[in-house]
Amino acid sequence: MSRYVASRVAQAFGVVLGVIVLTFVIARLIPGDPAVAYAGPRASAEELAAVREQFGLDQPLWQQFVTYITGIVHGDLGISLHTKQPVTSDLIQVMPTTLVLVGIALVFAALIGIPLGLAAARSQGTLGDLAAKVISILMVSMPVFWLAILLQIVFFSRLGWLPVAGQYDTALDSTSPLYSVIGVPVVDALLTGNWPVFASAATHLVLPVIAIAAYPIGAVAMVTRGALLENLGDEHIRMVRALGFSELSVFGRFALRPALNPIVSLIALVFAYALTNSFIVESVFNWPGLGSYAVKAIQTLDIPAILGVTLVVALLYVLLNLIVDLVQAIIDPRVRA
Amino acid sequence: MRTVQRLVAVIAAASLLAACSGKAPDSKPAPTNATFTYINNLDVMTSWDPATSYSNEGIATNNLYEQLTRSDPKTNKVEPLLATKWVASPDGLTWTFTLRDKVKFTTGNPMDAAAVKAALDRTIELAGGGAYIWDPVKTITAKDPATLVFDLKYAAPLDLIASSAYAAFIYDTKAVTGDLAKWFEAGHAAGTGAYVVDSWKKGTENELTLKANKDYWGGWSGVHYQSVVFKVVQQETTAVQMLQSGQGSFMPAVSSTVFASLKGAKGVTTEEAPSFQNMLAMLNTASGPLADVNVRKAVAEAIDYDGIITTVQGGMVKGTGVVPPGLLGYTTEVQPTTNAADATKLLTAAGYGPGGKKLSLVLTYAAGDPVQETVVTVMKANLASVGVDLQGKALAWETQWDLGKSTDASKHQDIFLFYWYPDYADPYSWFINLFRSATPPYFNLSYWDDKAADTTIDGLQAVTATDRPKAEQQYVELQKAISDQAVTAVLGVINYQRALASTVQGYVDNPSYGNVVFVYQLTPTA
DSSP states (O other): OOHHHHHHHHHHHHHHHHHHHHHHHHHSSSSSSHHHHHHHTOOOOHHHHHHHHHHHTTTHHHHHHHHHHHHHTTOOOOOOOTTOOOOOOHHHHHHHHHHHHHHHHHHHHHHHHHHHHHHHHHTTHHHHHHHHHHHHHHHHHHHHHHHHHHHHHHIIITOSSSSSSSSSTTTHHHHHHHHHHHHHEEEHHHTTTTTHHHHHHHHHHHHHHHHHHHHHHHHHHHHHHHHHHHTTTTTHHHHHHHHHEEEEEEEEIHHHHHHHHHHHHHHHHHHHHHHHHHHHHHHHOOSSSHHHHHHHHHHHHHHHHHHHHHHHHHHHHHHHHHHHHHHHHHHHHHHHH | OOHHHHHHHHHHHHHHHHHHSSSSSSSSSOOOSSSEEEESSSSSOSSTTTTTSTTTTTHHHHOOOOOOEETTTTTTTEEEEEEEEEEEEETEEEEEEETTTTOBBBBSSOOHHHHHHHHHHHHHHHHHHHHHHGGGGEEEEEETTTTEEEEEEEEEOOOHHHSSSOOOOOOOOTTTTTOOOHHHHHHHOOOOEEEEEEOOOOOOSSEEEEEOOOOOOTTSSSOSSSEEEEEEEHHHHHHHHHHHHOOOOSOOOOOOHHHHTTTTTTTTEEEEEEEEEEEEEEEEEESSSGGSHHHHHHHHHHHHHHHHHHHHSEEEEEEOOOOOOOOSOOOOSSSOOHHHHHHHHHHHHBBSSSSSOOOEEEEEETTTTTHHHHHHHHHHHHHHTTTEEEEEEEEEEHHHHHHHHHGGGGGOSSSEEEEESSSSSHHHHHIIIIIIIOOOOOTTOOOOOHHHHHHHHHHHHHHHHHHHHHHHHHHHHHHHHHHTOOOOEEEEEEEEEEEEEEEEEEOOOOOGGOOOOGGOOOEEEE
């Protein structure tokens, strides 16, 4: 097991190093003068020279790479051209919001997708199976930006049931001021027992979570159904049926466990998908997370911020895949071999 | 008794009828604690220092700070603000401003001549942002607490300069004893404006909240907004829903299709007004095929200007000369004309077209701008109809500019497409930046080199300060020369399309302060 872990960690490290090199090369290949992007189009020649010196842009390329790597090791991802703040501190500020949003969406995806897939497998060939498949395909097919706006129009504009955007009703700031713990209102409110804000934040979570969770729900349901149906033909299933176990036990205990392998792998894949979908969802619902930050960075051609986001997303993805691989190795000893 | 009873009954019935039949009492009472919510699509505060700020934050800083004067689009003049009157010497080299009495900064310190001098001296010394506007100034003297004297190196319209949306704010340099710049960047302000900072939550939806400055010199009689919230909403559809539901008061820029759908919508008022920003196609007069003036004229005449305006669906209005409407020198004597037949003749005479050489031109423009994208598409079709192959290259601004101002002429584009707008309500910046010859080129991206024009441009500020009618004539002559030589094609003037909640009254668009809403001047209604 330890050899397996070491090899996976080494692979992950290699991928991360590759991403770092690639992001540096891309940043230098993009034409244009970052000093102008920082100082503005009407900056004088002296101002531009000062900016170049400040950011080491006048150094040879190899020296810039060494500075870049050293910076990353020390957590320095440069200065955002838009916010004029260190990219690292910007990312630290926005990451928790996105992780909470995507995390809750994935939990919902598992809680809804797995039972949906299980129900479809149990009622294979029936109308129930067909309905589950149609729902899954619909959820996978709907473009997230379209779904997000549709949810707003239906549940806010037409029905008035849910808020249009934001993390909580800021009018509560005067009556129930929120103490910030991690900077995510729903979590901060829960941790500090601020129930009015928690209720408001939970309500504000509904639409963005649905928008992000839609694709994962559909994907998880379809993979669960497929994996279960594959396992149902196995000998051990025939045996437990012969021993008189209920169908619920057959599906839930004996067929589901071996089916978890592909489901767990899938969740790692849909995490990356959900993270990139959050770019759009956060923009639509005004959540100040990594997605909003990335969209603003793209709109303002903020190269350091774009690279910072790219690196962080890559790191998250590599880390999650590493965790998934290790979990799979624990669940299924065949993986370790 | 019966008669009295009948009379009472009649009176009661009449009263009841009157109460039921008459109009409902006139509108609800005006709100006493109204909040104005400005919906912006990007972060508001990127810089807090009033001396060097030069970006989006103008929409907020113009409510926190004030200038000596303010440009008024209704009168087309410069109006008093922190200065009540001013006088220029006949040669335009000395300007004397009388300051408004009994005005204090929000720090409590008085806004007197010494304080104003200190603020402007600091702005000039820091030389950041738009501080170049003070280039004509030699010295500033606080003659007495109410009098400020500017001595200039050369004559310039200082009243206009002092009204600039950037780099002309008057602020308290004694707000702190330590590092003033750091104090500002921590989210503080020290102005004389009608509002003060209540909270700044960087990166959040309600990024900036201002509250009424209770000691504001303009007073608070009547009904005013008591607080201003700057809300960051990236997605237009979300912003529109907020506006319609009453969660927002103002959207500064609405796309043409959404603008059309909001006209007449319940709870929303739409406003459109031409800005001082125009879109220019700078034609390369120095190298390549367009160095031939007849080829430039052909290209200029091939463009369907009306077609461009129609295609952008209200996003632009038709321009005339280089100077947009509302500024000194605006003229209708110069009109862009479309004449494909004449364009073809000119091209043929120059050796292009059927039987001649093939003409291929490179046009650079800003990537990610849908309006420019649309314009380039139209121009491509227009030029194709006269046998010219136009290659549009969408580039990041820095790249477009890098190539344009390169000292290697072979890297230069044939047509440089971009916007220009002034820092204050004066056309001078077009001519000094875009048409004055410069080596290496800065913003003169037609590379136009005309000594007579240079001489005129160099004297424009002095003439504007001393003889405005003459300045107007010179601006018109310059525009005629630019048009005669087909140096640039004015593709249109950006049309502001805005949406407001119908509870907002008193809004007047002021193109001198792009996208700024002077909230104090508005009246909230229920």
